[in-house]
Amino acid sequence: MNIDIKFMGDSALVILYGAKQMKGGSSTIPQDEDRIQLETAGIQQDYLCLYRERPLWITDIVPCFSSIGVYYNPVLISPVEAEDFIRRRLTREAGPVPAETEAMSIPVRYGGEYGPDLQAVSEALGMTPEEVICEHCLKTYNVWAIGFLPGFPYMGSLSAKIVLPRKEIPDRRVTAGSVAIAGYQTGIYPYDSPGGWHIIGRTEMKMFDPERAEPCLLKPGDRVRFVRMGT
């Protein structure tokens, strides 16, 4: 894939993919379900390739939708060497594609008090709530990135049938565990927090718990399926 690498300060590099290099327009996310799937898959493969065999001087690797941040310890390596390493690592013969991990099932109660926006979402889409739920449960999603709050997964790609822009006025308080959609993405709020996505359901699974050995339930590259629970 065509990449560009830029310095972010003195201790990080950002790998930029395709579209971003020519950005300047307001949107770099392709507005097409299959293209999004294809492009993010390539970035995810690069992320996993870097993450799985990361050298000690790399402190963090953060995948986004069309970029990857690589944070390094400048005491251990020079930025030029770091860039060189990344270029070599990403342009070498692609090894065997890692086997897809088994999708994690996340139980969700949809609608009613758990999904206060489900009714409005279905009206806006001209569908029944039932159809929206079925569409949301139908696909297996990829965790593209985690951000906003510890453990908040940005997942996609959502079926084009249930794509809506974010809310114009964000909610001041969204309950932890809320399952939400916005654009081609679906996510889960790990904490009670403000939020601008449409809340269609809620899970009891804890997305983030610092007491757990693995505090974060999901990580970039994971696959997720939503399973409908009786309400």
Next chain:
Amino acid sequence: MIEMFAAEIIHQGFLTTVQDLGRFGNRHLGVPVSGATDCWALITANGLVGNEPGAACLEITMAGPSLLFNKDCIVAITGADMSPRISGREAPLWESFLCSAGDLLSFGYPRKGCRTYLAIAGGIDAAPVMGSRSTFLTGGFGGLGGRCLLKGDCLPVKTDPDIEKLSLENILGKRYPVNRRLVYSGRIIARVVPGIDRSLFSELEYCKLFETEYMVTGQSDRMGCRLEGNNIIISRTEALAESFPVAPGSIQVLPTGKPVILMHDAQSTGGYPQIGCLITADLWKMAQAVPGDRIRFMETDVPAALKILEDKYKEAEVMDTAPQTGFHQNTGQNRYEVTISLKP
């Protein structure tokens, strides 16, 4: 039995948290690095009491707490001068000294600067979360219960037999050289390298960043530092359609045309154009800035930034020894004043 905790919080102050050098390796999970915002003051404080550079300390913001010591501890205070007092007497800054059991260490308000660091020999022994003892307030974890210190909290310190053996002469009176101590002037010059979104700004707009005198606003905390200035910077796109990685020091231009500098508790990704990024060696200047302080940016490049960083690491750990030091010891009803003359 030796009491495990070092001191009890008698008065909580404005905002005091446990911080070390940060929580690395978890930014892909949405977990920011956190850690001391003035890392140099923390490194120096640790050096003065014989700790590892990244041992956990207290980061004291804007108004200090009072601590009642429960056992004899060697401590050091660095950063902003909050007029610390030990049982009523003036306590030294940038110098190690002894707090005896029963001593009350209190802090006032900073004369200049914003944050003070208190290191205790052995390091504050809060339970590490994801590899760090730093408090992340938004996430509610790290440090003491993921929150700021409250009245009644007890500070645990690592009681390692080796620490007990450290002789007083080796540690007491260790000083950070007077000529190297940082001066918080209220007029900041911060060095910046071009940001990943440099191309989203015309030459004219980009130059405004360096031509404008900015003022630090009250909307500044461990997540970010918002600035006000007479100029408005216009980017070719107001908000990006998606998020990109950010780092502590990233300067984002908000849709209002005003910059915000991201700090250690900021999210790992952000959706506003990044015009520049502060060099790591200068981030402490924002940590010590108070609302109303003036800031000017100066452009530099990555190789220069790294040279400055290398020097900064060396500088943070330079120590000398005070010609003499003293402490007092409370034993029952008696109070002993001890003065030690030290070899140069």
